Amino acid sequence: MTGDRIFGAVMILLALGYILSASTIQVPLFPDPMGPKAFPYLIAGGVIVASLVMILRPDPEAEWPVMRTLAALVFAAVVMVAYAYAIKPLGFLVPTAIAAGILSYQLSPRPLAAALSGIGLSVGLFVLFRYALGLGLVPLPKGWLG
Amino acid sequence: MDLLSNLALGFSVALSPYTLMLSVIGCFLGTIIGALPGLGPSNGVAILIPITFTMGFDATQALVLLTSVYYGAMYGGRISSILLNIPGDEPALMTTLDGYPMAKQGKAGDALVISGVASFVGAFIATIFLMLLAPYIARLAYKFGPAEYFALYLLAFSTLGGIASNNQAKAAMASLIGLGIATIGQGASGTSRFTFGNLHLLDGIDFLVAIVGLFAISEVFVFIESHGKSSSIGVKLDKVTIPFRLLGQTFGTMIRGSLIGFVAGILPGAGASLGSFMAYMAEKSWVGSKGNFGKGDPRGVAAPEAGNNAAAGGALVPMLTLGVPGSGTTAVLLALLMTLNITPGPTLFTDRPEVVWGLIATLLIANFVLLAMNVPMVKVFVKILMVPPAILLPGVTMISFVGIYSLTGSYFDLLLMIGFGVLGWIFRKMDIPTVPVILGILLGSNMENALRRAMTLSDGDPSYLFSSPIAVVLWILAVVGFVAPIFMRRVIRKPQAITD
Missing domain, CATH: 1.10.287 (Helix Hairpins)
Structure with a gap:
């Protein structure tokens, strides 16, 4: 309402x-x-x-999430914004692994599984996009590993 | 014999090895997208568009790939409805009512086969009707001037609003917000509007950014909010055999469901959810008290699946012939066409017959491919269904980011996409539908230009908008379409409302 x-x-x-x-x-x-x-x-x-x-003539009030869930949502949005800024200067692999890992942890709070999903998604998507689909992604910032 | 030569042209496009391969890939991806809860046809197609575009496919190839995904998603949605009691996408909601009870009784295999065959029947009948009907509607649409088009756009918004929300004010608000967003940037009149000196806004807001944000990113927020809740225990799937007797018994149901679904799909804005809902309700009242609906009646699986697949085909009719999409996913497909510089509408049939007929031929072929994937090979998709959301949702997010980033190369668009994601989440909480927003962004400049041309032709006389019989009929339908749901809420309720 x-x-x-x-x-x-x-x-x-x-x-x-x-x-x-x-x-x-x-x-x-x-x-x-x-x-x-x-x-x-x-x-x-x-x-x-x-x-x-x-x-x-308002509808019955929507069920808004409790403070803790709301904080989690805001955090997820902040992670996405940071990811948007990071992807150009820092390359694809590292920011993707971190952002995907954090989102994964938010959905199912098991640190090891989340870290593995983050790294797996980052590497897997990079291989898919770069080699199967031919998109020009930069893996790492210039200067790292030549 | 126009039809046959057109079809021959279509098949010559669709049967080239590369196109055929794209179609098979599309069917496979589509079934997965449909089956995975949290990835529906509209957001599935949405996250694929930027990638398709960066890969440099031509118009026909891109359209073949993504309409195969679209048809595939309609098939796939039923798999999680039956096994997990979670609809894989919104149109598959009705399938949970009898599909899940069947699965609990150990008849998951039967339910999957019947719904798979029903999907095939629905999609096949719809594609045939699309083929027969579309050229006639396209010819009729040649008589449309700016006044008629303006009324037609209004009709699309009013009927879409009537079905997408339980509150007409909110549906109208969503359409208007979309139209408002469409006015940002350099318009047809050569003046720049609402750019506030920001160079990024000069070209307007890319509708792909808005679509991916509203559909895919907001889904991620919804999942984070409800985490844990959606992980229900699935039903085991034993051997899949073909239940010939049941298929014979439900064949009439499939035909009836297909016809109802197709009509529901053609209505601008109605879409597949309405198709499956109406097909299920009609079958339930047709069978009467002899039925066992809600407790695992095979007809309760056949009817909605035939209905939603037929509606998916029906929804392509207004999109291709008039440029007015009949559902969320066809709105996304319209966005694809516009990005490829193809203007749907009557001229599409004369100027680019290879696109239209190639698409129709592809739909026919895709349907057989999908039948093969969804009946004998259904176990493959059941395995894929077990991907946990903790991997799926971050994956969707990253694909969305990469897609938009490789399309525009600007972090401003990524921020805009996140903004639309947040907005989409708020809208969904408040029962404000998001599809009209997309439709508004897509159709805004066309609608304004139609009005502008009408005013130029009549030298600023508004009565010109009602000057032809077609326009008057469209206005009446638009008003009725907007007002009727207020009175008929009890009869035509939004499908979600009847789940519990």
Whole structure:
């Protein structure tokens, strides 16, 4: 219930920001009858109506996870973000093994099995992508092992 | 005899050794993707698209591979429904109702064979109908001007919303969010919108990034949240023999289920889940009190499997002829076509007959390949099914990352993909459907351009949108499709709602 209401309120704010941003779109010198602003305005109007319905007639509250699960989810997202930044400078093998290992540990908390799945996935996927599918992945950062 | 020469063209494409090999690989991958819980047809196809694209397949090859995966996933979903009581994908949900009880009674083999044959019958009938019907719809679609297309897009959103969620406001919200995302970047009018000076946003948001994030990455979050819960004890599978008598008894069921499923699949936005649901419910009321439904009636396995496979074929009809996908997975396939610079719609049939007919011929061949894989070789997939989620889900994540990274080479897109993953998780918690978001991103610029051309033709007169009979009919259907579920919730409930 509160979830729907918060979501609706956030969406109304976003829609207003979207309208504000749309109003500053530069119209070309010889615009067509509709112009570049009309469609965004229609969308924003629809979002506001749908948001109001969500605020006024919310569904029963969703089952949100407890704090510990939520922390695990945030951690998983942080690991993914770190992985996204690491894959270019550090090559494929090491970041993949670490990220896959951590995700595996989160799904089934057995350290040895998780470490093995991480390493196995990293090496297995590298072989698959590099040699079977021919994608140009860099295995290790430049300078390591020549 | 147009049909025969078209088919000959199709088979000449589909029977080339390389294409044939791609189809067999696709069928195999598809069955695995369908069978593994947590990997459905839409996210399975989604994570494969970037890889297909980087490997430089041409349009026909890419389409052959991924539609084989699509058909394969429809077959594979039943395996975990029957053995684990967990649907391998959403359309296979109805199969758990009688499939799992059959397996508990020691008839897992029978259930797998009957559902495999039912899948074949459903997919085969649907492919034949697709072949006969699609050219006519394509010809009809030539009469469509911008006003009709605008109404058609509206119809797709309204019917999809009616089925994808229990709350129309949320379904509409999802479509609008997708349409809003589609306006980001340099539009048709030559002006750049909502880029906030960010160079990454100038080209807009790549729909593949959104698809992989919303479908695959959000699935990983769902699994982390529910870890442990999904590991139920499977049923043992002994020898698989062919139960000829049962197959004979359920043949009528398969035909009925196929016809219902095909019609459900054609409806824009309805898709395979509705097909299997309707086929099961119709069969249950057809048989009446003589049935043993819910307690292991073989007809309760045959009907939904024929229904969902037929619906999968039916859903290709609006996607190919009108460019409006009939389900989540066909939306993903539409994304593939658009990435390959192919515009689905009536012109596809005249401009690129080798793509359309090659695809149809492939579907016919794939169906036989799948029957062979899913009946005599079903044990192979049962083994693969035992891959624990702790290996599968990190694997899916890494494949998603590599796919998007090798496609765009930018960490900005990876971050965007994670963002869409988080958003997808929140949406799924709140019962906001994610498929309309995808559809909005895919169709947004087409829809705006249709409106723009309509306004240019009529010099800004909105009544032009209702100026032809076809447009008026589409508007009425769109309104009815959006409003009717509010009143009919009790009759057409979302399939999930009836599991317990």
